Amino acid sequence: MTSMTDPVLELRGAAFTHPGGSGVSGLDFAIAPGEAVALVGPNGAGKSTLLKGLLGLVPKTAGRVLIAGSDHAANGMIGFLPQTAELDPEFPITLEQVVMQGRYRKLGLFRWPGRADRAAVRRALDAVGLAPLAKRRYGGLSGGQRQRGLLARALASEPVLLLLDEPFNGLDQPNREALIDTLRRLKRERVSVLVSTHDLELARQVCDAVLFVNREQLAFGPVDEVLTLDNVQECFEGVEVEVDEHTLVVPGHEGH
Amino acid sequence: MSLGDALFGAFAMPFMGRALFVMLVLAVVAGVIGVLVNLRGLEFITDGLTHAVFPGLAIGLALGGTAGLIPGAAVAALAAALVLTWLDRAGITSDAAIAIVLTATFSVGVIVVSRSDDYAGELEALLFGRVLTVPPEQLVPLVGVSLLALLAIGITMKQQLLRAFDPAGSRAVGDSALVLDLVLNAAVALVVVAASATIGSLLVLALLIVPGAVARLVTVHLWWLFPIAAAFAAIAAWLGLASNYAISIGAGVDLPAGATIVAVFVAGYALVLATALLLGLIGRPRAARAGEA
Structure with a gap:
């Protein structure tokens, strides 16, 4: 094999x-x-x-x-897509920032997101068709868009x-x-x-x-x-x- | 006395300058950490820490005079952070259990203080602070403790935010909920320590809760929350000290400085809340806001 x-x-x-x-x-x-x-x-x-x-x-x-x-x-x-119902819709965070969380594991404690991370976030948002909504507040999206946003977060972790x-x-x-x-x-x-x-x-x-x-x-x-x-x-x-x-x-x- | 004297001139005096310096450091650190307290909904544990620190202050004072305040409070606060983190994780957040723990620690503090010669004076200083009489030799430990808290939060900021937003997701990427909670609670404890020695253990809560609440009213942008909370806290601390000076010296009404600062914090919150309501930023039904986004 x-x-x-x-x-x-x-x-x-x-x-x-x-x-x-x-x-x-x-x-x-x-x-x-x-x-x-x-x-x-x-x-x-x-x-x-x-x-x-x-x-x-x-x-x-x-x-x-x-x-x-x-x-x-x-x-x-491993990327993980949880059930969306567990997340607080009032949390002040944009879709893009949620997707960036997918990069945190690779970044570890001491590094902050760089160009490669932002590119991975853009690719992930493109992949789920939500690139135009990147700057929107996550809690303001529809249930289906939130679900795709979390999928993008999982994809961003490659x-x-x-x-x-x-x-x-x-x-x-x-x-x-x-x-x-x-x-x-x-x-x-x-x-x-x-x-x-x-x-x-x-x-x-x-x-x-x-x-x-x-x-x-x-x-x-x-x-x-x-x-x-x-x-x-x-x-x-x-x-x-x-x-x-x-x-x-x-x-x-x-x-x- | 002119307005300029109260806002600027007064701080040329060494004790006012020291008070302003300490309050600005504390306000900025408490503002930043307060945002996380708000996002995590940790007001309860924060309240617990402010009470639990009191016996530490009292024992520190009894053993080492004013130089013993910060070490005593630090030991008590970190122990309380451990206990409260454990209580929270064990799901023991019943009001009765917590109330028993907190009143127990508080009564220990009062008993310790009651053994001192100047019972009433010491008690008042511990509960309501001595911001205008911070000794110069306490500046370094106060700033050190504050910066340590800020550093702990700065290093774990990404992970703290992920845990606040999505606890399961945070664990799924391998972050330890226990470690993150301990770091945040210890940072809150350090702020409580630094603030207890200045504005008193009963008034610290305002510093940790009000700026974060104001920032939540003003913005929905994550990274703006922190500078807004810190700026609000710094301005409120400055105006608090200035108005205390103006009222005490200008009008001859001797007000406690710590309480005046807290009153300005709360007044600032009320002002921001009223403005937000008038501008329609909040108070609309959830559905309407969700629909427009």
Whole structure:
């Protein structure tokens, strides 16, 4: 194997557990450069726990996690797109300044942003189509624009692996398409993507593989083989899911 | 006495000049750090520190006279910064728990002070400061403590702002929330120390809270917050000392200087708030502001 095809992310029997006891276990999958994986499961299935575990925010309690072949992620290799609802819209900060935060890890404590950093911010804003709004106050943007702004922040860090936590929640169609375009472009640039979502249609549109989790890993593999009704049923047990723009309710013992 | 005398001439006198110098250093540092206190919503911990410093001042005074004030306060403030950081992280922010800790430390301070010969005089000086009688030998430690606080914040500024805006994102890029909180709380503690020895431990809060609040009213531009807060604090400190001089010497009404300075700070805030309301900068519904951006 050459380094070009070595996995960017590889989990072998890994588990992440919150100090409170809840978590997600039995994680066994790998993501190659330029590959996009949809992380699918119902609310409370541990999707966010998995993403935060990869960032080192939730303790690893079993197995191995290799990022670019190493036990320790090098600085700035992982970009993260959090859910926007957690941020204070009254905070006095411009879109451009939010995107610049993506450069902080590379800058460290003692250096301040220079020309290369400003160029990276401009490229990231161009990539998500928000360059004209650079000087706007972040809190004044629409929900979809804020989401794309945070994506630009993740891009500005020039990651090899991008983690996205429910990026399509509450997005209107134009913002949704802009986000899908950006993800496709990232894949062409050999950036690997792990995106948690309820939206199976999205998984089919931009992802190469699907990872089903519900407290543990249920299935992992190429979209064509793994995105089956059986797997969806097993994973969701009576929760509404969206397929081909239709909402289905998967039969389960209780229903919601 | 002319206006010029009060605003400028008075500061030719050594004790007024020293008071102005100390207040300007303190105002600028407290203004800058106060912006972060405002953005982080740390008014609670700041209030806690101002109270917790009091026994340190009292013990320092009892052990070493006025030269013991700053070391005593520094020890108490840094210990309090550790305890309050821990309480905050442990999620123990109930008013009852904090009130018990704060009144306990305060009563220790009062008991220590009550053992001294000039009980009332010492108590007043510790609570309300002695800005007009700062001894020359305290200038270096006061400025040193202030600059140390400014340095700690300056070095971690990018990370402090990221933590204020996006706590999860801050941890995600590998910043330690514990370290950042300790640095900020210790910086606040150092300002409280420096200010306690000058305008008193009860009045410090105004210096840390008011300039940041004024800056938030005036601008939504992140990097303007800091110079605006510092400039407001410096001007208010100067006008506070000048009006105290004018009233005390010119009108013969002997007002405490620290309290006069704080009154000017609050009056300045009221003026800015009224202006902002009149100009319609604030007070409109959130939705309207979000829509126009």
